Amino acid sequence: MGSTFGHLFRISTFGESHGGGVGVVIDGCPPLIEISAEEIQVELDRRRPGQSKITTPRKEADQCEILSGVFEGKTLGTPIAMLVRNKDQRSQDYDEMSVKYRPSHADATYDAKYGIRNWQGGGRSSARETIGRVAAGAIAKKILKEAANVEIIAYVKRIKDIEAMIDPSAVTMDQVESNIVRCPDAECSDRMIDLIEQVRNQGDSIGGVVECVARRVPVGLGDPVFDKVEADLAKAVMSLPATKGFEIGSGFAGTLLTGSEHNDEFYSDSGTIRTMTNRSGGVQGGISNGEDIVIRIAFKPTATIRKEQRTVTNDGEEVTLAAKGRHDPCVLPRAVPMVEAMVALVLCDHFLRQRGQCGLS
Amino acid sequence: MGSTFGHLFRISTFGESHGGGVGVVIDGCPPLIEISAEEIQVELDRRRPGQSKITTPRKEADQCEILSGVFEGKTLGTPIAMLVRNKDQRSQDYDEMSVKYRPSHADATYDAKYGIRNWQGGGRSSARETIGRVAAGAIAKKILKEAANVEIIAYVKRIKDIEAMIDPSAVTMDQVESNIVRCPDAECSDRMIDLIEQVRNQGDSIGGVVECVARRVPVGLGDPVFDKVEADLAKAVMSLPATKGFEIGSGFAGTLLTGSEHNDEFYSDSGTIRTMTNRSGGVQGGISNGEDIVIRIAFKPTATIRKEQRTVTNDGEEVTLAAKGRHDPCVLPRAVPMVEAMVALVLCDHFLRQRGQCGLS
C-alpha cells in the first residue's frame, strides 16, 4: 500500500525500470480541467535521462499515453491513468548486480524485505518510478495554476560545495531552464556543470541541495496536527530517491537565532495580514499563511558509481563491485521537476481538502 | 481528518489546551500487550511542563486515564482511548492574545483557515496536543520492545550553537535523563542549561537540534515508494510544533561528499549483511537495513516571548505585543519524548504492516 499518496487527489504509481512500463493512476482529479498529453510530456522531458551531457547518456523517450479519465481534452472526474512504456531491452550491465549488492542502494533491503527483486535494473527503486509522480504532478500544477494562480519553481541551490545565491521570491522558470544543471545563477551553473563532468570522469558522483518555492499559495492550506503543510511536504520529498534531509524556511540555520531574531513580525498590507520576514517559510502552525513556501532538500551523491567498492553478494560473500552502465553522476538536475511534482501533489490535495472542509458557514 | 496518523497502528488525537481535556484513540493496537497507566505516565511526566527550572513553571499534573481497550492489564485489540483532563482555569494572560496575533505562532493562520479559534491558550496548536502522541507512543514503544527488542532514544544534540558530541550507537536512556536539558554530554548540558536560563531572563527564547536513534530495528520495515521509513519519519517529526528541518544519516552534510566517500560498503558479519559505515542512517531504498536509524530534527526558538514585538490584531490593526504568561524559553528538553513517541509510532505501524504483507510464501 506504500505506492499510494494523497487523500482527495490520490495517486498510485506502478512499474519497475524493466518490464511493461511505469505510470500512475490519479483517483480524485476534479472534472473539467483542460489537460493534454503534450503538457504532461513537457514535464516528463525535464526529468528524462539523456537530456544533457551531465545526465546519464541513456536515451529514453518516455512517451506518455493517457489511458483514461480525459475526454475531448478535459478531465472527467474519473481516474486518470497514464502509462510510459519501458524499452524492454535488458541491459547486460546488470548481470553482475543480480548477485552483488550495490553499496547504499536498495538492492539488499529489497531482497531482505520481499525475498525477490527485479534485478534487471533498479526495479521499483529506480528513479524511473518517478515518471508517474511527474505526470501526476503536471496535472496538480495545472489545477493550482488555474484555480489560484499558484506557481511552483524548483532549482539547484547547491552542488557539493558550490552554492548559488538565489532569491526565491523572484526566480523564474526561464532562469531555471536556461542551463542544463537547472541552477538560475549563471556564474554558479557553469562551475557546477564543470564539477559534475569532472566527477563523472573520475567514476564518482556528487550530491547537493534543491530549493523549491511555491508562490501565491492560498492562505489556509494544511490540516493540523499531523497533516501540516510542512509535514506533508517533508514526507513527499523525502520519498524521492536519494534524499537525506528537508528544511522549510529558516531550517537548521534558524536554530542559531533567538526567538526575537527569528519571529516573523506581522504588518498590515492594505488590509492583508503579512509578515515582514519569512523565516516561517510560508507556513505557521502547519497552515499556509500566504507568503512564499520555501523548502530545501538534500540529495546524496548517486550510489551507483564506476569506482570499485567493497560489497557482498546475496549469499553474503565479500566481493568488490565497479558498476557498469550509464548512471547519472549527479541526480539534482533531473530531481528538480520531481520536487516540483511532489510539492504540487501536496498542495493540490490540501487545496481540495480545504474546499471540502471549510467555508460551510 | 488531519488528526489521524498511521495505517495499522492508527492514532487520532484530540483536544485543545483549554476545554475538557486532551487525549488519543489508538485504533489497531494488537491484543494481549501488557500495559499499565503507570508506564504511560512515565512518558507523560517526561514531557509535562513544570518539570524543571528550564521549562515553563506552569504546573500541570497531566494524569492519564485509560478509558477503553485494556482489560486486566492487557490490551484487548479494540481501540485504546486515553484522556488527560485540562485544568480548566482560564488564564488572564491570554486576554490580550485573543485579539493580537503572536508572531510566528498559529493564531493568525487558524483564524484564517477556520474563521474561529480557541484563543484561551494555544488551542489545538498548543504543545499540549502532543500528550496524546506521547501516550500512544508509549504503547508503540512497548510493542516494539517486546516483539523485537527495539530501543528508541532521543536527546538534545545542540542548543543554539552549543553542540554536544554523542555516539548514537552507545548513548543510554540513563545518560539522557541524567540532566534536565536531556543532553547526554555532561559538559555541554551545564552550558546549555545556563544559556537557556540566561535567554529566559532576557525575555527571549532559543532552539536547537534533537537527535534520535532507533536500535535493533528489524530489517525490512518501510513500504516504498511513498511510505519509505525516512519519508514517514520526516512527516512524523515535522508534524511536531516548532520543527523546521529533518535529516537522516548523513543529512545535509552528506551532500558535501562524493559517492565513493558517502556509500556504506557492505561486509559479512558472521553471515549477517552489515555496512561498515552508516551514512544511510539505517535505511536504504526506504527500507530499514538493521543498522541504527539516526535522525535529527531542527526546532526553532519558541515563538511566544516576553520581548516586545510588532504585530497586528485580528482586525489588521498594527500594534505591539509583549507576551505575558509562563512559556518555555526552549522547547527541546520537552521535545525529546515527543520525538521518541513519533519515531515509535512510525516504526510500530511499519512493523505491523510488514507482518501483514510479507512472509506469506
Added chain:
Amino acid sequence: MGSTFGHLFRISTFGESHGGGVGVVIDGCPPLIEISAEEIQVELDRRRPGQSKITTPRKEADQCEILSGVFEGKTLGTPIAMLVRNKDQRSQDYDEMSVKYRPSHADATYDAKYGIRNWQGGGRSSARETIGRVAAGAIAKKILKEAANVEIIAYVKRIKDIEAMIDPSAVTMDQVESNIVRCPDAECSDRMIDLIEQVRNQGDSIGGVVECVARRVPVGLGDPVFDKVEADLAKAVMSLPATKGFEIGSGFAGTLLTGSEHNDEFYSDSGTIRTMTNRSGGVQGGISNGEDIVIRIAFKPTATIRKEQRTVTNDGEEVTLAAKGRHDPCVLPRAVPMVEAMVALVLCDHFLRQRGQCGLS
C-alpha cells in the same frame, strides 16, 4: 483500524460496555457549526436502554460530555471528542458468560480473533458501542440540515411478520416518536408492542426491518465506483450489531420486475430533471439523483435470550446456557436512531467530498 469510518468527516469510536466509558472522536468536522451537548443528548436518549417497557430495563443515563472541538457553542474545525461514562458496576449476570459462549453472539469469535475479551458484558461488541456513532451522527445530521435542509428519518417497518404501510416521502419524525416501538403506523405499532412483550415473557426475542428515508439530498453525492452512495450506506448499516440484510429502493423485490417495469422514467419538473417512480431509491450509478433515498435493513432477533440453549465453554466443553440479565427482546426501536446516525455519517462525508472534488471549473 476497524473502528474508524469516513474520509473527510471521519469518526473513531472507542469503548467497551464495561470500563471507563464509550465515545467518539470526529476528525474533519467543519468549523463554525453551532452544536450543543443538549442536541446530542436528544439523540442519545432515543437510543438509550430503559427508555420504555419494551426495551431492556437497564437504566443508563448515558450523559454525553463534549471534551474538545467546540468553543462558545461552535465547532472549531478541530477534532470533537465526546465521552459517555460507563456505570462501572460489574454485573453478576455475566459471570456464567465469562466461560460460556452465547450462541450467535460475538463471544466466541472475539476470543478466537484476539485471544482475550472483556467478558463483563458484551465488551466491544455491545450495542453500547453505538453511542459514539449516534453522538457523531447528531452532528452530521445538523450539518446536512443547515447546509442543505436534508432530513433523515428512520422507523420500524416490520416486527417479525407485522408489517406497517408507510409512505417514506410523507412520514414525519413526530409520527415516528409518537409510540415506543417507533413505527409510524398507529394500528401496527400497538400490535408490535404486544408481540414484543409476549415474546419477552417467553424468554425469547424477535427481529424485523427498519426503513430509512433521506429527503432533499443534494444531487451529485457519491463517488463511483467503490464509494457509491448505496455501497457506503450498505457498509454503514451492516456494521451495526444484529444486521443481516440491506436494500435500497426496489431491493430484492425489484428483481421480480422486468426492466421496462422497473426503470424510473424521467420527466422535467419545471426544468428540474426528476423521475416518475423511485425504484432506484434516490441513487443512480452510485450518485444521488435528488429523489428520496430509501433503504431497508434486516435486524435479526436478539441473540441473548433467557431460554435455555446448547453451547460450549471457551474450553470446548458442551454445556447449556440460559442467559441472565436484562436484555432487549427486540433491538429495533433502539436501532432506529442508530440507522439515522449511520445514514447521516455517510451523506455528510460525501457532501464534504463533493464540495472538495467538484465545482472547480
Added chain:
Amino acid sequence: MGSTFGHLFRISTFGESHGGGVGVVIDGCPPLIEISAEEIQVELDRRRPGQSKITTPRKEADQCEILSGVFEGKTLGTPIAMLVRNKDQRSQDYDEMSVKYRPSHADATYDAKYGIRNWQGGGRSSARETIGRVAAGAIAKKILKEAANVEIIAYVKRIKDIEAMIDPSAVTMDQVESNIVRCPDAECSDRMIDLIEQVRNQGDSIGGVVECVARRVPVGLGDPVFDKVEADLAKAVMSLPATKGFEIGSGFAGTLLTGSEHNDEFYSDSGTIRTMTNRSGGVQGGISNGEDIVIRIAFKPTATIRKEQRTVTNDGEEVTLAAKGRHDPCVLPRAVPMVEAMVALVLCDHFLRQRGQCGLS
C-alpha cells in the same frame, strides 16, 4: 478517490468503456505469489461479453497485459498494474444517448455530478470497469487459496421468479460452469436460459439473485466495529453495477424467526468449536467463525432496453428513447465472476490485516 478499495490489499481501478483501456493497480500484494496472465485471463473470460447466446453479442477479447509487479512468474511485492485495451471503435449506437438520458442508468447523475461524461458508451459506469476488479480478484483468490485453501464460488440463485435449490456447502465450480447461465441446478438453468432469451426478444430485461459461498475461511477475519466482514462484503458487492440488495446468512427471511429459532447453537467437533446451523452466514460479531460465509445479492433488471421509454435530454426536454445497441438482457451470468472477485478482495484484505494485527503475543 472513490476508485480505490481495500487497505492492505488495495486496488485502484481505472478506465471508461471507450478510450485507451481499463485496468487496475494492486498496491500491497504480498511478494512471491506465483501468478500468470493466463490465470487472470480465465476469470476475465468468465465475465467478458459475447461469451454465450444469453449475453450481449458484443465481441470483446479483453486480453489482459500485466504491466508491472510480476517478475519471472512471481509477484515482487510492488504494485501490480494490469491493462485491458478498449477496442477503440466508437459505436453509432450511442449517438442518441449523448443527449438522451437512459432511465435508471447513470447518464443523468454523472452529468449532474461532474458536468461532463464520456457519452460514447457507459463511460466509467459501464460494467466494463469491473474488468479491473475481476483481474485483481483473481490474484486475491489465488492468495487465499494458497495460504488457507479458501474456495469462493458464486452462482445464479434466482432469475426473476425462477429460484434454484442449491446447497452452498456442496456446490462445485464445475457445476456452476456447466451451463451458460451459471446456475448449478440443471433443471432450473434451462428454464432460466429460456426466460432470458424470451425477454430479450421482447426488447426487455430481467434481474435476479446471485448467491456466493466462501468455504474454509480462517476463523478471526474481520475488524469490528466498522470493518466487520459482512459490512465490507456489503459495500464490496453493492458497489457492483445494478445491485439493489445484500443479505448474509438468514438475511431478510431470518427476521421472521424468534431468537431461539434463529440462534446457531455451538457444539464441539473434536475440539473445534462449530455451530449446528449457519444462520449467521459464517460471521458472528463481524468476525468469521470458520463456517461457510454465504451471501446473496439482488441484481435489478438491466436498465438499457430496446423498448421505448419516456425520458429527457440533457437540456430537460421530454422525449422517448428506444435504446439501440447490443446489451445484456440479464447481467447475472456475467455478474457471477464479479461477485467472486469482490468477495475475494474483501477476504484477502482482512486476511492480511489479521496477520498484521493479531498473533503478536
